[in-house]
Amino acid sequence: MNAMLAMKQYQRVSVQSEVFEASPHRLIQMLMQGALERIAQARGAIERNLFAEKGELIGKAISIVGGLREPLDHEVGGELSQNLDSLYDYMIRRLLEANRQNDVGRLDEVSGLLREIKSSWDAIAP
Template identity: 70%
Template sequence: MNALKAMRQYQTVDTDAQALGATPHRLIQMLMEGGLTRIAQARGAIERGWTAEKGELIGKAVGIVGGLRNGLDFEKGGELALNLDRLYDYMIAKLTEANVHNDLTRLDEVATLLREIKSGWDAIAP
């Protein structure tokens, strides 16, 4: 478990360093990448029966999706921002259910949705 802890610390330092020079567009990409990573890690924790780690990782994924939701600009984004707000709310609910029920299907559903949003975000130029 010490190797896992060291890897997480390295990832945090690396992510912090990347964030310092990142554009707002890149920061959103990084959040989405982080969310997908946490969901994948939570999936592994469920498969291994690591309850505490699963809860921590899903909690981080919920926080990331919440951050994406809080960053929406409803004045500039209009209907798209409203639809994303609803989708992020749905994703948070599904992550919570996945945590309570150890449900890989719900985790996979949220990962698929987040990948779709990210592919659209990646396609627009900063």
């Protein structure tokens, strides 16, 4: 078996195990980290002129950010929930623009916003 293939399969199993055992708080952290990683990878793909790969990676980041929007409870979360929903919507639009225009600046903008949210989320004790 190819060593790289074996490593990827091991990583996949490791992530699946972590997801299965994770608290809701930890799942959100993992989603945010996953989006940040995909955005960074998309940035690299743009810099290397790998546009098909860039499109895939940005698509994955958009899906993850969409996944962060889904559990928002506007009745319980009130204004904070509404603000996060609007911010996630903005991020998705900026990612779409970055994809269309191969714009690393927009990727950096979304990454910065997401890092700020993640930093606050990480500070909250589960």
